[in-house]
Amino acid sequence: MDDATHTEPGAILERVFGFSEFRGRQAEIVDTIVGGDDAFVLMPTGGGKSLCYQIPALARTGVGVVVSPLIALMNDQVSALATLGVRAEALHSGLDSARRTEIESAMLAGTIDLVYIAPERLMSQRMLALIADAPIALFAIDEAHCVSQWGHDFRPEYRRLAELADRFPAAPRIALTATADPTTRDEIVERLRLANAPLYIHSFDRPNITYRVNERGNARAQLLSFIRDEHLGEAGIVYCLSRRKAEETADWLAGRGVDALAYHAGLSAEVRRTNQQRFLREDGVVICATIAFGMGIDKPDVRFVAHLDLPASIEAYYQETGRAGRDGYPADAWMVYGLNDVVQRRRMIEQGEAVEARKQIERHKLDAMLAYCEQVSCRRIALLAYFGETRDQPCGNCDTCLSPLATVDATREARMMLSAVYRTGQRYGFGLVIDHLRGAVGDDPRQANFKKESTFGIGTHLSTRRWRAVARYLIAHGYLYADPERSGGLRLAGESRAVLRGERRVELALDRGQQKSGNRKADKPPIELEDEPLWEALRTRRRELADRDDVPAYVVCSDATLAHIARQRPTDIGELVEVPGIGDHKASRYGRAILDVVAGQR
Incomplete structure (x- = not known):
């Protein structure tokens, strides 16, 4: 942008982007990059990460090269910048050769401000040679957590980006991500060779988002009630674990008056493009998607993100829920989960092709996700603590704060369940174990052998639903393990002996129920x-x-x-x-x- 280039960052912020002042530590970050130094930025979704490299790209001589993992994300950024009068382009496989040549010529001539490019294309010998002849203002590595094997979106091709430090030492590099725990941060610094770069960590808190987790009953009916009561006619994303479930959920919602569409990698490119465009450009569209509907979503007025299945990790959950309420207005992160999620997620880990070290990482992340779901105190405190951020006071804007859950001493029931698992051979799933505790004998011939055990029928005072809550607690806190190699068969784990001996107290919420945060339409x-x-x-x-x-x-x-x-x-x-x-x-x-x-x- 000719009239903005080489001007003071504050003037660019106001004249180009229409804001009178920077937020948080944006000004420090911008000054660091404009001054020619590297930086590592952790900032939540909607916190203004893009400005941290867009403004320096306009203030410095040359073109800013932005590493971006998805074409949808590139195109979205380019469209937004075009309305601001910024000369931005994206180089990707969706362009014909003539258009690519045109953009490359503009880079060499220095007549564009920013170019978005995937890491694979950037690190090709041809592109590196072209960049060597072009005036480069900076390199911005977006979604930097993709470089880490500890991260939830690991992309091996990101590893080569460390070479930029040697090839282009005069160009500052800025790595940015919205989600990285301390271990992931350390690996980003190491892999991208940013040990000498200042680390700018913004709070991970998104105070406008209400976090809510419910026990799964009839999941679709629960979802429909949530949408109708609080978000009818508003944009939302519903995440499902499978492609089939995403399509069936979208069809089911559409049949009940919700403007819902499906999105997953198995749909044709044209259907995906059409559905995404409708979501981005129309009001009140709900997308039912797998994680394929991810980082390319920059829509600010998404009023809710719902999960019908347990996410694989808190990082994935945080990033996906972070797509709600980017405009700063009230939004909901709503989820239902159950015991079957635990078995399914563990099976996916064990049957995956990852090496054992990677599987161990995934197990730890899943355990943390389960513990978050079973939280009875402030969810926001637990969520922020995962990312190394301390919060002293409850947030007042999550389900456990808005509708505090009374707890009861369930140590006796926990001991009953652990004993039942042990006495039935540590090889049966929670369904059979709960039937055993309640003295139920069905058609399964294995149940007949349970009658002689001392734990048979000792749990008739609790409903099946309540026993499932006990099982969830014990699994989430590491006292039981649902073995995916045995179809979810339960085994004693961790400090279960301490519970069995009565040395460890178990406090269980009375009933999670179906808490509501209030009708959000009152706020809009x-x-x-x-x-x-x-x-x-x-x-x-x-x-x-x-x-x-x-x-x-x-x-x-x-x-x-x-x-x-x-x-x-x-x-x-x-x-x-x-x-x-x-x-x-x-x-x-x-x-x-x-x-x-x-x-x-x-």
Whole structure:
């Protein structure tokens, strides 16, 4: 962008991006990179990571090279930058040779500001030779956790990016990620050779997100009730473990009045593209997806992320839930899980092709995820602690804070279950063990042999559901192990002997129930009642402008920006550019249309 290049970062922030001041430590990070030094940035989704390299790329001479793992993410960033007047391009396999040649020529000439590129293409000999002849402002390594074998999105091709330090020593490097525990951070630093770079860690807290975990009953009915009661007509993502489940859930929701679509890697490229575009550009679309619907999602007004299956790790859970509420307004992270999830996830680990060291990492991560689900105190405290961040006070915005769960001493019941597992041979699943405790004998011939054991029928005082809660607790806290090699057969583990001897107390929540956080629609739109007609008129006009420019509506203006306009009611371009999120280019391109809507509502 000619008129912004080589200017002071604060001026770029205001003139190009439409914000009057940096957030958090953004200013420090930007100054570090503009000054030519490296940096490692950990910042939550929606915290403003992109500005940390986009502004230095505009302030320094040459083109900023951004390493990005997904074409969808590249294209989304390029579209957003184009509406700001920034010259950005993406080099990927979806382009024809003529278009690639055009972009490469622009890089050599220094006539573009940023280019997004996958690590495989960047580290090819041809591209490295081209970059050596081009003026390079910086290298930004986005989703840097992909370099770590401890991370949940390990990408071996990221490992070669360390070579950039030797090949281009004059170009500063900035590595960025939204999710990395201390072990993963250490490996990122080592693998990318950033030992001398300052580490900028922002809080991992997303205070606008309400975290909620429920025991699975009828999962689809629970999901439908959640959407209808709190998020009908709002955008959301529902994560499922399998492709089939994603499709069936989308069809089931659609048949009940929810505008739901499926997304997974098994669908054709055209269907995936169409469904993703509808989600990004239309209001109120719900995507039912596998993790294939991931890092390329930059939609700020996703009001909920739901999980119908247990995520593999807290990192995956945190990153996926982080796609909700990027605009800062209230959003929900909602999940149901059950004992079958434990068995299924463990089976996936054991039957995977990873080496044993990697499997051990995955087991530890799953154990941490289970412990989070069984949390009876503040979830946010536990979530932040996983990433090495200490919080002293309960958050007041998770299910265990909003609807505190009373606990009861369940040490006796825990000892009963552990004894039953031991006396039935440590080879049967929780279903048979619970039937044994409750004195039930079904058609399974193995059950007839259980009658002579002293633990048969000693647990009739608890329901099957309650015994399942006891089993979940014991598994989550490492006293029982659901062996995937034995179809989920339970085995004693860890400090189970201490529980059996009565040396370890077990506190169990009375009932998790189906807690609700309150109707979020009371919080939307984020405006006063008298401004609602203008708010709706602005949303309609935004939709028309987005369709004209073939971009998602949030690229024109975010909900937060529209809310400011509805409150402030600017009368001219000078007042409009004072609105956060309206820079010079957006004011020039969309300003008159926006002001006409405001004038029409006076």
